[in-house]
Amino acid sequence: MSAEIxxxxxxxxxxxxxxxxxxxxxxxxxxxxxxxxxxxxKDGIAGLLKKENMDKGxxxxxxxxxxxxxxxxxxxxxxxxxxxxxxxxxxxxxNVEKFTGMEVSSVQVNVESVRxx
Numbered sequence: 063m064s065a066e067i068x069x070x071x072x073x074x075x076x077x078x079x080x081x082x083x084x085x086x087x088x089x090x091x092x093x094x095x096x097x098x099x100x101x102x103x104k105d106g107i108a109g110l111l112k113k114e115n116m117d118k119g120x121x122x123x124x125x126x127x128x129x130x131x132x133x134x135x136x137x138x139x140x141x142x143x144x145x146x147x148x149x150x151x152x153x154x155x156x157n158v159e160k161f162t163g164m165e166v167s168s169v170q171v172n173v174e175s176v177r178x179x
Contacts, residue, residue, distance in 0.1 A: 065124040065164055076162055082120040085131050085169075088157045094146040096136040096177045129158060132170040139178040147171040 065081065067074040086098050098119030121132040131154060137146055151169045158166050 078122040082122045085154045088154045089150050092150050094138050094141040099136050099174045127164045129166045130168050134172045134174050136175045
């Protein structure tokens with residue numbers, strides 16, 4: 063599925079993968095975020111995704127040009143997870159709305175793991 067912007071000159075379609083990559087890049091730029099992750103279905107272990115597979119750690123739903131985003135992240139040990147989550151929510155919402163011109167109704171941040179050095 064994709065989001066569509068229609069005007070008098072035509073239609074622009076933005077795929078959910080593009081929105082996911084934008085959200086993932088924005089989230090990984092926030093302080094305290096180690097990276098995006100995807101759970102393996104058989105053992106529930108979260109693994110760090112490389113930048114080219116970042117969109118696999120993000121779920122995007124579009125409906126009537128309203129976007130819902132769920133992020134699955136790994137954070138750095140010793141930082142306030144609530145503050146990291148709020149920072150990610152606000153930055154992702156702002157950037158996705160700015161670049162797509164559509165409303166982001168929700169950004170859910172799911173902390174799947176903590177990296178301990």
